Amino acid sequence: MNANAKLFWILAVFFIVADAAYVVWSIVDHNARLAYSPVEAKNGFPVEWVGAVGIALTGVLSGFIAFYLGRTAASTGGVLAEDRPDAEIDDGDPEQGFFSPWSWWPIMLAAGAALLFLGIAVGVWIAFIGAAITVVSLVGWVYEYYRGNFAR
Numbered sequence: 001m002n003a004n005a006k007l008f009w010i011l012a013v014f015f016i017v018a019d020a021a022y023v024v025w026s027i028v029d030h031n032a033r034l035a036y037s038p039v040e041a042k043n044g045f046p047v048e049w050v051g052a053v054g055i056a057l058t059g060v061l062s063g064f065i066a067f068y069l070g071r072t073a074a075s076t077g078g079v080l081a082e083d084r085p086d087a088e089i090d091d092g093d094p095e096q097g098f099f100s101p102w103s104w105w106p107i108m109l110a111a112g113a114a115l116l117f118l119g120i121a122v123g124v125w126i127a128f129i130g131a132a133i134t135v136v137s138l139v140g141w142v143y144e145y146y147r148g149n150f151a152r
Contacts, residue, residue: 002070002073002083003082003083004069004082005066005067005069005070005073006066007066008062008063008065008066008069009062009063009066009070011059011062011066012059012060012062012063012066013059014059015055015056015058015059015062016056016059018055018059019052019055019056019059022048022051022052022055023047023052026046026047026048026051026052027046027047030045030046030047031046080092100144103141103144105137105140105141105144106141108133108136108137108140109134109137109138109141111133111137112130112131112132112133112134112135112136112137113130113134114130115127115129115130115133115134116130116131116134117130118130119131
């Protein structure tokens with residue numbers, strides 16, 4: 001996790017430097033356009049704020065993630081397999097849980113969610129059908145092992 005934190009710190013510094021370069025380049029470009037065509041460039045701002053704020057916030061977000069990963073690594077106290085140079089691939093292979101390879105409920109849930117979002121975008125009446133399919137699919141997936149051939 002220390003390696004991830006260092007990578008995100010490097011990424012945060014990169015985005016802050018890139019934001020400074022973006023702002024300087026935007027000002028230089030505005031001044032060049034002002035000299036070439038004063039009427040067209042006079043109406044605009046010298047800095048393109050959407051890109052400048054977006055790149056700056058990307059750097060801030062990278063800093064937040066780096067801080068979180070660094071604090072999490074410090075609080076666990078243990079060394080992860082990713083941080084050890086002598087680690088094998090199997091060392092970082094934890095148990096992921098139990099999944100049903102024959103289950104059709106995830107496909108139905110995805111279809112219901114797709115209809116739900118399609119209904120939000122196109123027509124509200126489709127969203128009601130999608131919500132019903134989503135609820136039925138979610139309940140079916142949760143209670144899959146309580147009925148039928150695979151009941152426990």
